[in-house]
Amino acid sequence: MAYKERFKVCFCFNRFYRFRETEPPESIRILFQQYSENDIMTIDHLHRFLIEVQGEQNASKDSAQAIFNSSHKHLKFLPRKGFNLDIFIRYLLSDDQNGPLRPLGVHHDMSAPLAHYFLYTSHNTYLTGNQISSNSSIAPIIDALKRGVKVIELDLWPNSKKDDVEVRHGGTLTRPVELIKCLRAIKDNAFSANEYPVVITFEDHLNQTLQAKVAKMVTIMFGELLYRNDAKKLEVFPSPESLKRKILISTKPPKEYLDEESSMEREDSQRQGSSDEEQTQNTYKKKLGATNKVLLDEDEDEDQIFPEYKSLISIHAGKPKGGIDDCLIDTNTVRRLSLSEQELENAVKTHGATIIRFTQRNLLRVYPKGMRLDSSNYDPMLGWTHGAQMVALNMQGHAKFLWIMQGMFRANGGCGYVKKPDFLLPAGNHMVFNPSAPPPVKKFLRVTVYMGEGWARDFRHTHFDRFSPPDFFVKVAIAGVPADEARKQTKAIEDDWLPVWDESFEFSLRVPELAVLRLEALEYDTTGVPDFGGQTCLPISELRNGIRAVPLNDKKGNQYKYVRLLVRFEMRSA
Structure with missing residues (x-):
């Protein structure tokens, strides 16, 4: 051309x-x-x-x-x-x-219990890079909140003097940041994106004295922003609408830290092997348990021993002793359960329907396995298709799974809360959704990639040689239930800053409510490893029909100023 x-x-x-x-x-x-x-x-x-x-x-x-x-x-x-x-x-x-998405703003019903929503969730939010040697800082916390992330994780540890609390990734070489700085950053930025509630999950490795100190620190810092339920366990979670401009604390009740490692965790460690980080943390927990066990033996009423700290907790977390069956028991009160990505993968093989029933009332948090030291991520779709509300990803990394997460939470006005489809919520007919055997095809999506532009103007950010036009091609992929997963790509257009493809692809969708469209521009390279040219992910439930301008982002999800694709979307019922 x-x-x-x-x-x-x-x-x-x-x-x-x-x-x-x-x-x-x-x-x-x-x-x-x-x-x-x-x-x-x-x-x-x-x-x-x-x-x-x-x-x-x-x-x-x-x-x-x-x-x-x-x-x-x-x-x-x-x-x-x-x-x-x-x-x-x-x-x-x-x-x-x-633009490619319907300008609907926040349009989901926000008056349902928290368990009825997917929440934009981060893992080890305070880390600036890898999980083993990077700095802890308030900067990634602020960035996450400004992007609309609604669940922030802080690991609490005693500092070297044992008289104060710091945030760091225990058992690693990560450098700490003071807890008070993290709390202040959260207070100042919690509602910078919108007014919907922010949840802080504490991974607590503190003794009783420091827990009391944290309680005082949190109470003074957040004041009326802090949501309290008088330390009572809830029968149903409140709604995002009722919790506007509120900060919620989620962690395990203090007594549960004294018997941290359940039989399921021990079995999992024997089966998979523990990382150095996990072994170090378990050793610390045993020492902490031995110290505080004396206190509980003297008086079993933990309300008297830990009143200030326990009063902070509005979303009770915990993993009961025993196997997965014990973890998924649905009681009269609601709670949060945490499973690693590996535990979830194993559990859904035999307990998929039970997990979905559990998440209809309770919260399920999924977190990356300990061996993801480079801050890589796992596929969030497995958690979402089984109703998990808090699918926690490493925001420090960058790759397609984080892009899919960013795409999912562009829905509902980007408020950080996406209402789960009806088939993942309580139903009168007691039928439970099965992601492995989804319904027949509901929709057909035809995607036509016409052309691209902007690389010549954004060349400093896209790292292409200004004087050597790239050979661009575009990947078009669907993330969703296994039956909907698909990937196609255009031909490469040689030596052109403004490539024209004019190619169409059709996808069949069985569960369009959970599907995310991924578009990625790449430069063909004779070495076989294409160079990155931009990406975006879009929730298919909110795509606009017609010919649309689709801005592309860098690997971290920041939008380029000029780079975009011209794409046509045509959705029709099966």
Whole structure:
């Protein structure tokens, strides 16, 4: 494809754009001809295009006029009668007016119990890098909260002087940060993204004296922001709506720390082997248990021994002694259970339906296995498809599983709470969803990748040689239940900063409510390892039909300023 050096420069939607003189995608040219006259798309034509191609059935002529007015404001040479082909393409590539997701804001019912929602959950939130030697800091906590993360994890340990509390990853070389700094960072940023509640999970390795100190510290720091339920175990969790601008503490009641390692954990350690980190923590727990056991032997009423600390806990956590059957017993009161990714993988093989029933009332947190020292992640879909609300991922890493997490929580206005589909909630017919045997195909999704742009302008961030145009191709993948998982890709376009593919792919979806679309641009490399060119993940439940501008992000999920794809989404019922 020829690429000429002469550009037209204009201001369009508050950005510079350089118009090339190569042909646009043929499909786009044909559509423009269908919805224009004498090479001009009038407001009437644009109105019809919005309804018939973009699927915006409620679009009015005022909607079309608003688009035209916005374009005309920034383009002095725009014909007052309508769009020409170039300006039409610029409109299509404008993500502020033509983005891929429906602009619905927070639209899920937020009045149900917390157990009815997926929560945007982080693991070891305080770490800046790997799990073994990186610094602990408030910076990743602040970043997570600003991104809409709603569950923050802090590991509490005595400092070297044993008279204060610090946050670090125990049994490793990670450097600590003071707990008080973490609490202040949470208070200052908890509601920077929105007003829905923030949950802090404490992984507690403290003695009674330091627990009392933490209780005082938390109470003073959060004040009226702290949600309390008078240390009583709940029969049902409150709703996100009722907990707006509240901070909740979730941890194990103090007495349970004295008998930390259940028989299931011992069996798991024997079967899989323990990491150095886990062995160090278990040794510490045994010493801590021996110290505090004397206190409990003198007086079994823990309300008298740990009143301040216990009063903080609004979401009680714990793993009962015994096997998975004991862990999943549904009692009159609700609680939080934590399982490692390996424990979940093993449990769903024989207890999948029981896990889903458990999560209809109780909270399930899933966390990465101890051997993920590089802050890598596991597939969050296994947890979500079994109703787990708190699927905790390492926010320090970057790869497709974290991208899928970011995509899932773009739904519901990005508020950090996504209501679970009805089939994962209590039902009158007592039927339980089976992710391994999902229902028949419900939807078909057709994805057409037309073209890409912006790499030449963002080359400093995308790390491509400015003078050597890349050979881009695009991966199109579905993350979801096993039957919906699929991956396809376009051909590579050689030596072009503005590649045109014009290729279509169709996907069948059995559980579209849980599916996430992943788009990844890559540069073909003769070594076999393609270079990264941008990615995004989108919740299929909120995709807009029609031809849309899809901005791409870097590996960490930060949006590039200019890089985007032009993609058409066509969803139809089976």
